[in-house]
Amino acid sequence: MSYNERPSYGGGGGYNRRGRGGNRHDYERRGGHGHRDDFSYAETLEQRIKSIVVKFSDEQPLDPGFTPPFERVANQLFDNANQVSAIAEGFRIAVSQLPFKAPYYAALLARLYAPRPKPETAEQNGDAPPEDPPRLGRLVLEDYWKGFQTWLDKLSWPELRLSIHFFAHAAKLNLISASSLLALLQSFAAVLEEPGVSYARGSNAAFCVGEGIIRAWSILHEEHLAAIETMITSIANFSDTAATEKYLVQPMIVLHVRNAAPASSNEILESLVSALRDLTTNGVPSYNPIRELLDSKVEDVQPFELPSFLVPPDVLDMDSLSDGAETVVGDKKDDLPAYLIRLFDNTMTPDPTTSTGYTIRTLISHVTNIFEVNRKEAARLLLELPKWLERGTFKSTKPDAAKVEESEQAGPQWLLENTLIETILSMAFYLPSSPHKLIYYISLISELCKLSPTTVGPAVGKSIRKLYTSLGDGLDVEVARRFTEWFATHMSNFGYAWVWKEWIPDIALPAAHPRRAFIRRAIELEIRMSYYDRIVKSLPEQFQAPEAEALPTEAPAITFEYEDPTNPHHDVAQTILGLLRDRTKAEQVITETETLRNQLQESGDARADSVVRAITLQALLNVGSRSFSHLLNAIERYLPVLRSLVASGGEARAEVLKAVGAFWARSGQMVAIVVDKLMQYQIVEPADVVSFAFASSETSHATQWELVRAALDKANGRTRIASRRLAAIRKEEEDARAKKMVAAMDVDASESAAPATDEPTADSEAVISAKKACEVLARDQRTALAKTLECFIQRLTDPAAPRAVLEPSSWDARESWGAPEWHTWQAWCWYRHFCRAYAPYLRAYAQSLSIVSFAALPPPESDAVSALLRRTWSIAVEGGEP
């Protein structure tokens, strides 16, 4: 196969041929080929059967009135009735990966309950008719259950959750007994009552219970209302246990409010509770988007009784009990409540606090998560979602002819594209971090736009405007950062065509206003991905005016201050530059710089050391300024020179960073790249970078935070690698020892001697040196974290920092805020983000850090700043209010 002839993956590949025209009918016709390639080569019988199940009804057109090919597929499966395990595996794959088809699979399973035709041979031989063989559907369900138990043992929550959807639909068709389904939900509800249950475990169990109740409401509520209400109360109580943590992760922040019910966002578990309460008080909503396919109901069979079970404890908990070895700091992410951001009102996108809205939202997030491996398929499936739902759930975007008819249809007629973008963006904006990389969501939205530009484009535009408007009304800085990155990356995929002129009036806002900061940062990121002239041409004149401060007046470039012949150090700089350009050996360069320094000292320059340091570093950067590779080559070639520059310690490292900042003053990106490599080669330490970041201009706070984050991530990443290496060496040695022992035992067996006693295992040299590395890196990590905390406290308690930003009256009058207020407000938000994002690391050093850092603060009772500093820290790191 040639380089360029890759197989196109069913629906995904080659949007060029299909997408740009962008009309829906185009991909409708192709929908059925979605999984064509999956099992295509050298297919075994087993694979063929699985694929029959998985592809069931895929050929269905967008019109939901279509009747799925039950008979045909059921007959195909009956033909292979001896392949029960393959059929059941097909069901497991389909249920756990195609959640929008859950009711379809329940209905297909029901068809497999049809009595099997008696074997012809029996009749021919005139034997007595054998007993009714067990129905195929029943065998499949029993086998499915075995897989469910495996998922249970591994606590594979997404699979468990989606299986429960399937069970609920099967119960409605009389395939599973309602009471055993209720018992299953109760087993999960029991998790919520476990003492000290983690938020991750509890919320997963809650989702299983709550979604099970919603799906099976019609068969459960009459007989089991009391039991259902008990479970709902459990979920609600569990949700309340995270009330304080919610302060940390709300996408809209109001600093002075302790427990704000945030505007325009809904916490997911709270939404589930509201949806369930809505069901119990108001009954089933008049409109149900889920296609129930109830005519497949089976009457003449005994429903399957789901066996009872206990949800096993988390594996991690078991580990931490038995394993005495050092745990890797930060290996376990915090699980915190998650918020859905609302960009549109309830008539446009479904309200997540209703059972229908909740169901549609979770369906979209499931598909988004499951198809992370193939964003093109994800986009196609998301746009095809309406075909699996009841007619009228989403407004049809078919041409006019059908429109008249559609408008008379019942149903909420939500806007599919808006719902998709709102839900996907919400996931991308989860705090402290999104489930997948931000770039996944960005690329997914791009794919949606490519598939259907005329319908997705407007939804994207509206979302951007809505988010932009909320800047300055409390949109969290980290959400704003991701919003900016999405905006710039999206534009880079679509010709940088944005209607900038809408935002011209905002140039009048104070320069520090979050909207102005957004504009600056978005343009900066666009320039990084493209080039200066290209982006300038995409902007209206008003933004190009220097007073708009929207973009630099010139393209990013170096600032080599010694280039100027009038600079007193011009000659020295030229000498060093010449040496580096000639690729003079590092040792020789060091000697030369020492000579130059001595000369300067003799001529009376008291700061000779610093001057030579700055000159040498800038000369090195100059040599490396042509490209990233040039930089890397220069750094690697002159590592000894760099080491000699920072040999004198912390002050020298700070000067190096300052020189980097000065040389690349016109390119935040290059500062970040150089600093990253200097940390990589351990010329500067992460804590130095933190100090450097806090000392730089707050006007571009996104750049500042970029540096802080890079520093902390570097420190944490190193520590984790070192700890893992240590663990690996230990395990290797243990395995070797175990092997030896087994061998020894084999030899000893004949002599019936006791196996060699466990010798006191002294650490090997490898372990000792790995341990040492861990300790050193952990110290650096602690220093970096401590430095960041110190800098934040210093920044926020600075007498010059306006304390009023914490007061409601000031917040309400924020139109009059200037740079000091906005910068302080942003610093507060970044502090909050620092605490929540790095809590797993901070916790390792919590006690010593908090003692050192908070001791000098005034008592929280009398000081609002001190109180909020401590409160944020306690909630994030210590797990509760102070």
Next chain:
Amino acid sequence: MAHVVQPLDAPSGYKDSQHRLDRQRQLEHLSKSTTLYVGNLSFYTTEEQIYELFSRCTNPEEGGGIKRIIMGLDRNTKTPCGFCFVEYYTHAEALACMRYVSGTKLDERIVRCDLDLGYADGRQFGRGKSGGQVRDEHRQDYDAGRGGWGAQTQAEKRREREELYADVGPGTVPAVGGGDWKSADAANTSTKRARSPGDEDDEDGRANPRFRGDRDEED
């Protein structure tokens, strides 16, 4: 568990014809690879632009990051010829690019990523007859971001023109193109990753490669 769709991070069927390992061993290496081949770049795209996009897939908190970028160069002119290698510290980062970046635009061209066996000296050079990539050798279309016409087409056009001008009598309007073909080649050797329109001007006015139209075709 088998996934119902083909993941985007599977390596392609590309075989490095000059590699010594057999296919099985190559696949093993690919399953741990931290290096990506990135193709269909514009000749004008800089390493910093590449860095910006590909840093979206890094895991610094796992000890990852961009280790280095190796720009693909024309064997003869030593100027970028439209591909590069991006080397990460971890395999997961390379996979993330396959999933999220491959097939999206960089510098307004759809780039294609592929897991790579790892950079070896010499691989930075194009393997086409004329010094660039093989794909640019026989390319039939005009691609302003990749030096205009394909190398063979260029040579052919040059020949045609030379023949044409041989017949031109005095007084005919001098053609814009003729001399440019030669000077363009000279310009190629002198500038390194220049931003300015260094390549040949074209008769139909799409002269400046920085203003190329929408090129959505991934070929």
